[in-house]
Amino acid sequence: MAVAKDNKETYLFTRVDKNTKSLPVSFEDWALKAREILPDGPFDYIIGGSGVEETLAANIKAFSRWAIVPRMLRDVTHRSAHITLFGQQLRTPVLLAPVGMQAIAHPDGELATARAAAAAGIPFVVSTVSSYSLEQIAQTMGDAPRWFQLYWSNDREVSASMVRRAEAAGYSAIVLTVDTIMQGWKRRDLRNGYSPLREGKGLANYIQDPVFRSRLTEVTPENAVEEIIRGIYHPALSWGDIAFLREHTSLPILLKGILHPEDAKLALEHGADGIVVSNHGGRQLDGAVSALEALPGIAEAVNGRLPVLLDSGVRTGSDVIKAMALGANAVMIGRPFMLGLAVAGEQGVASVLDTLLGELDVAMALSGSNTVADLNPSILVRV
Ligand SMILES: Cc1cc2nc3c(=O)[nH]c(=O)nc-3n(C[C@H](O)[C@H](O)[C@H](O)COP(=O)(O)O)c2cc1C
Numbered sequence: 001m002a003v004a005k006d007n008k009e010t011y012l013f014t015r016v017d018k019n020t021k022s023l024p025v026s027f028e029d030w031a032l033k034a035r036e037i038l039p040d041g042p043f044d045y046i047i048g049g050s051g052v053e054e055t056l057a058a059n060i061k062a063f064s065r066w067a068i069v070p071r072m073l074r075d076v077t078h079r080s081a082h083i084t085l086f087g088q089q090l091r092t093p094v095l096l097a098p099v100g101m102q103a104i105a106h107p108d109g110e111l112a113t114a115r116a117a118a119a120a121g122i123p124f125v126v127s128t129v130s131s132y133s134l135e136q137i138a139q140t141m142g143d144a145p146r147w148f149q150l151y152w153s154n155d156r157e158v159s160a161s162m163v164r165r166a167e168a169a170g171y172s173a174i175v176l177t178v179d180t181i182m183q184g185w186k187r188r189d190l191r192n193g194y195s196p197l198r199e200g201k202g203l204a205n206y207i208q209d210p211v212f213r214s215r216l217t218e219v220t221p222e223n224a225v226e227e228i229i230r231g232i233y234h235p236a237l238s239w240g241d242i243a244f245l246r247e248h249t250s251l252p253i254l255l256k257g258i259l260h261p262e263d264a265k266l267a268l269e270h271g272a273d274g275i276v277v278s279n280h281g282g283r284q285l286d287g288a289v290s291a292l293e294a295l296p297g298i299a300e301a302v303n304g305r306l307p308v309l310l311d312s313g314v315r316t317g318s319d320v321i322k323a324m325a326l327g328a329n330a331v332m333i334g335r336p337f338m339l340g341l342a343v344a345g346e347q348g349v350a351s352v353l354d355t356l357l358g359e360l361d362v363a364m365a366l367s368g369s370n371t372v373a374d375l376n377p378s379i380l381v382r383v
């Protein structure tokens with residue numbers, strides 16, 4: 001078959017012409033490979049959810065309850081999935097969710113993820129509990145887009161200091177995670193006796209922080225772990241704390257972990273610039289509503305007044321389309337890229353992204369969608 005090299009429409013054919021056998025092409029296949037490579041502790045930590053993993057399963061099932069009703073004969077030659085988010089032009093509506101302690105998957109951890117994200121032009125949301133410091137990660141990314149995820153600290157000055165550092169290092173938004181005021185109940189980790197935080201895999205940002213350091217009598221990994229654990233679980237977090245954060249940064253602030261439409265309205269009232277509809281990938285409150293089920297009610301409550309992102313269960317290009325059609329302005333993925341990282345480092349993350357974006361492009365074409373504006377409820381049916 002004659003196949004033009006740079007022709008987008010022949011994406012799949014050119015791909016099949018290449019050797020596609022070397023790396024997995026689905027979430028399930030990446031998970032099988034990662035299972036072979038990783039010890040039980042890290043594998044279960046990454047793949048697992050809380051409780052009986054009801055919400056973890058619900059996140060996936062929710063996507064099957066919607067079907068795309070494709071439109072035909074719409075000339076999709078010049079389609080594009082680009083979006084504008086906080087003034088930033090992005091070629092796709094996909095971001096890498098904040099995932100902490102990435103050295104448990106691969107020794108290069110966030111540095112590998114950052115390089116793959118930068119190469120793909122996809123924003124990387126760097127976690128507070130990353131294995132490399134936010135400055136080191138920024139250095140590998142040049143001008144590529146990056147956001148910083150904040151875990152609130154009991155010691156507000158530590159939070160303020162981290163946000164200042166993120167701003168100085170070229171991060172362009174702050175994602176405050178509000179669903180992790182304590183750790184979810186994770187049976188797998190209890191069974192394995194595994195705590196990557198305790199093992200010191202998430203210290204980098206703290207150890208580098210001048211305010212945090214000033215709180216320790218002696219800066220040792222052991223002391224740092226104890227101090228982090230004292231500070232990171234913060235059941236007293238309340239709407240009043242958003243004002244403090246607002247005073248300490250001029251960057252857009254997103255609240256991650258919103259599931260109730262009333263909380264979406266409160267986020268607006270308290271000056272948030274965006275929200276992430278998320279149940280933390282089914283890792284926090286088991287039995288919680290799936291993110292996709294929560295989305296339409298939240299989109300309605302927000303009514304276009306601020307960007308709504310979604311994560312938890314996005315696995316395929318069609319999933320991206322469904323979330324966008326139900327009101328998301330962008331989506332984030334967590335476990336999919338972590339499995340790629342575990343199996344093949346930077347190349348693995350790059351491959352996961354390449355597959356997802358390829359699927360999204362084909363799904364846009366076959367659903368008759370030229371731009372993200374075509375991704376609206378008129379192309380979905382509840383099944
Ligand atoms: C291993 C792991 C670590 C995570 N660490 C963080 C974190 O540090 N901060 C945060 O806000 N969310 C964290 N999350 C949640 C993700 O940001 C995201 O909400 C979730 O992975 C999305 O669901 P998905 O894995 O089904 O794509 C973590 C998720 C995983 C799997």
Ligand SMILES: O=C(O)C(=O)c1ccccc1
Nearest residue numbers: 100129180197202280283
């Ligand atoms: O594992 C997680 O999902 C997570 O978000 C987290 C929270 C606190 C410390 C380390 C990771």
